[in-house]
Amino acid sequence: MLSHSATRLSCRSSINTASRSAQTFKAFYATIRSLRTPYEPPDPDDVEPSEKDFILSLLRANPSLRDTKSYLASFGPRPLPPQPMAPRPAEIPVQTDKDVTVHLETKPPDIKRAPSPVLASILNPVYRRTALVKIQAPFTDRQLESIARGMVYLEKLGLVSVIVVENDQLPRGDSRERTALVEETMRVVNALEKQGARARPVLGAVVRLGPKPGGECSSEPREYDEPEAHTFPGDLVHIRSALRAGEIPVLPPFALDSFCRSIRVDGNDVIAALVRGMVEAAALDRTSPVGEDSPSSSPDEMDLTPLRLMMITREGGIPSYARQGMPHLLVNLTSEYDYIRDTFDPRWRLSHSTALMNLKLARTCLAYMPPTSSAFMVSHRSPSSLIGNLITNKPALSSSLPHALLQSHRKLTADTPTILRHGLPIRVVRRVDDVDKPKLKDLLEQSFRRQLDDAPFWERMERDLDFVIVAGDYAGAAIVTRERCPMGTSDAIGPLTYLDKFAVRPEHQGNGTVDFLWVALHDETYGLGLPFSANPNGGKEGKGEGRDLVWRSRADNPVNKWYFERSTGHMCQGDWVLFWCDAEARLKTEEGRRGAARGALSYLEDWEVGRLATWSDVVMKIPSSWKPKPQLPAKK
The missing domain is CATH 3.40.630.30 (Gcn5-related N-acetyltransferase (GNAT))
Structure with a gap:
């Protein structure tokens, strides 16, 4: 028989219940299970922050020390160049009446006092990086306002969005489809500007229809699908211009066909082509010699490599069997893609009609993006979650937590985002x-x-x-x-x-x-x-x-x-x-x-x-x- 002190059981409930008072169990052995605890109702104060609650959104992200260091490594202040040591003040001999030479120190007039490191780090701007964003229209004006607020939050933190506007409900081949897509694009631009951002519509096609020349000849097996469109570095001039001017480019899903006609294509093809093209253009910028015509020589130029892929829909994340249809929290695309696709419930094809298409898009895009990048499937109701993903690059709740705890957690809702990693x-x-x-x-x-x-x-x-x-x-x-x-x-x-x-x-x-x-x-x-x-x-x-x-x-x-x-x-x-x-x-x-x-x-x-x-x-x-x-x- 074990002694009382050696067998004392530290009981810990998995869910915060309404009654949190300390309990002492008389049983010699006890097991606490979250399956046996009641459901906790949502906190009525847990609502989306308003425009003035940007700081509150940062606090709700609750980043760890590792998360903060990772964010600062990508977006933090540029390191200051080493300052040359100031020369010692010159000594000027002065002759006095008593033949005593006095040396007066003089400070060179062109040497300024260096600012403090703290002040310099505050005044020095953060690095600006890019994200590809797909807005799955149609949305109401109120919903677009919520989406635009999220884009503005990201821009304040250094992540500038390149937005592609899609509308699957618009019939293909309709005589007004081009006009309707342009109008939808302008609605997004207006929503961004109402939130204080500067946006620019890019209505001309920046991608070309068909696989990239030379790419289809590769004999290496791929674990992703080749994009059905492509772009060259020279095609990105309008996007570069908007980013250089501090504007968010907004594009309709247009592409040039073999006859150089601008036609409507699937928005996912435009996104995939832009991700690949921007990654290749950024690599070219880094290898090009710095000169007057080199983009990397411009102080206003940013790295085009996308760090995030965001798919904003009315559906939210991918439903999961483990959470009775609530969204997946974190998906390992390398090992889970086939299983999620093959076991997708037919009922979900009605409620989440674009989930599998966006899952396929994420796998294609993340194959080109850096290993630290992630894709993000989010509802228009969760603008503040964009901040949490940017700073922590993690889901709202850990996917390895007990299922019963996740199922009854107030943060797990139908609008909880799904994070997708290449894995x-x-x-x-x-x-x-x-x-x-x-x-x-x-x-x-x-x-x-x-x-x-x-x-x-x-x-x-x-x-x-x-x-x-x-x-x-x-x-x-x-x-x-x-x-x-x-x-x-x-x-x-x-x-x-x-x-x-x-x-x-x-x-x-x-x-x-x-x-x-x-x-x-x-x-x-x-x-x-x-x-x-x-x-x-x-x-x-x-x-x-x-x-x-x-x-x-x-x-x-x-x-x-x-x-x-x-x-x-x-x-x-x-x-x-x-x-x-x-x-x-x-x-x-x-x-x-x-x-x-x-x-x-x-x-x-x-x-x-x-x-x-x-x-x-x-x-x-x-x-x-x-x-x-x-x-x-x-x-x-």
């Missing part, structure tokens, strides 16, 4: 022989900043490994083992599913890799058996029985806050904290059975009796994987 492939490896040992070792040592004790670690993996989830080329990994339980307990709770290591390289932290990895871990362990846990990357694809997942962490580990939010419960064990996640399918089955009998789940079910003592006994005996830290020599 990394995720695969499940079940044999040690299939693991790249040098790469995995380097990943663990880079992540934990300790030296791996190779021989005993790999010997243990050969004996106890269940599987390894690998992200990309070992950018991240989750190692799961099957631990033997003492005799007499394994029949009750089965072999212990233990998260031995969860590691992500430092350079991939903050780009979604952590969430991608944890979601795959959920699908293979405690989320297994649920219909939305079909991991198509070598895993069990949702088939099987979910298992409780257990792991431990040092009590002073700064990552523990992240673990607290994702675990079902935790228990302090001296210098360690024991975490666990209950098998969700088992809870849902029991909850349904109790519901039919009008009974509720208790905080201590029969299968939970004694399991914490068993888990603690097993986990605390697992040897360390690291070599001892070298001891500093004692001072004499």
Whole structure:
């Protein structure tokens, strides 16, 4: 029997309920589940900020220190050039009446006092970057006002939008379609100017119909679709001119055909062509010699490389099975694109008619954009969320949080945006022989900043490994083992599913890799058996029985806050904290059975009796994987 202090259970509710008073449970073991907490109604004060609440929108973004550094690296003040050291003041000899020479110091008249670094950083303008924005019209004047306010927010932060206006409800081939698209473009321009921005309509075609010459001859396999239009650097002169003048260019979806006629095309083709063309033009600007005719020599010229792709629609994000039709929060296009497309519910094709087309557009565009870029599917009702995405490059809520917590969170609504990243492939490896040992070792040592004790670690993996989830080329990994339980307990709770290591390289932290990895871990362990846990990357694809997942962490580990939010419960064990996640399918089955009998789940079910003592006994005996830290020599 464990002592009272060693078995004290730190219970933590996953949802902020109306009654937040401290509770003491008399049960010796207790498990807090967000599935058993009531729904929290939305806060009536949580409304979109007005025009005067720009600062409030920044605060609501709640960026971390890493987010702030990343934003400042792209948009922060330019570093000041090193100032030359001022020469020492000259000494002028002056002859006095008593034949005593006095040296007077004089300051050169052309040397000015340098401003303070703080003042210089405030007065120095931020870098301006570009974003491609698709406005999926039609919108009312009030809705356009909300969209324009979001564009103005972004411009204040240094991100200037290049807007393409599309209207799928306008019949193709209609005699008035060109006039209607021009009118829709001018409505967007007027809405921007009413919000204080400067906008310029670019009504001439800047892209050309058809694949780019030479691009179709490439023999390399592509994971994206080739754009149906293209543009050359010289075609971007009107967009460059508008950006140089501090104006937001707004374009209708026109393109030049082979007869040099300006015709209407799909807006997604214009967006894809512009993304590719702007990336190529920016690369050309960087390699061109600086001269009078070089765009990069102009102080008013900005980098044309798009950092964001934004698709503003009436529909919002992509619906998800895991959230009963509420939007996906974060999508890994490399590993999830085919699954989302193939399992898209036919009912969603009516309510989210453009979702799959925009998903395809995001995959094509992000293939050309920098790895740090992201795509953003957002409703016109969420202008302030544009700020949060720009500063943090993250979704409103982490996609790896428990599904029950997300489902009842007041920030998760039908208008919650979906963030799309190019992402990394995720695969499940079940044999040690299939693991790249040098790469995995380097990943663990880079992540934990300790030296791996190779021989005993790999010997243990050969004996106890269940599987390894690998992200990309070992950018991240989750190692799961099957631990033997003492005799007499394994029949009750089965072999212990233990998260031995969860590691992500430092350079991939903050780009979604952590969430991608944890979601795959959920699908293979405690989320297994649920219909939305079909991991198509070598895993069990949702088939099987979910298992409780257990792991431990040092009590002073700064990552523990992240673990607290994702675990079902935790228990302090001296210098360690024991975490666990209950098998969700088992809870849902029991909850349904109790519901039919009008009974509720208790905080201590029969299968939970004694399991914490068993888990603690097993986990605390697992040897360390690291070599001892070298001891500093004692001072004499």
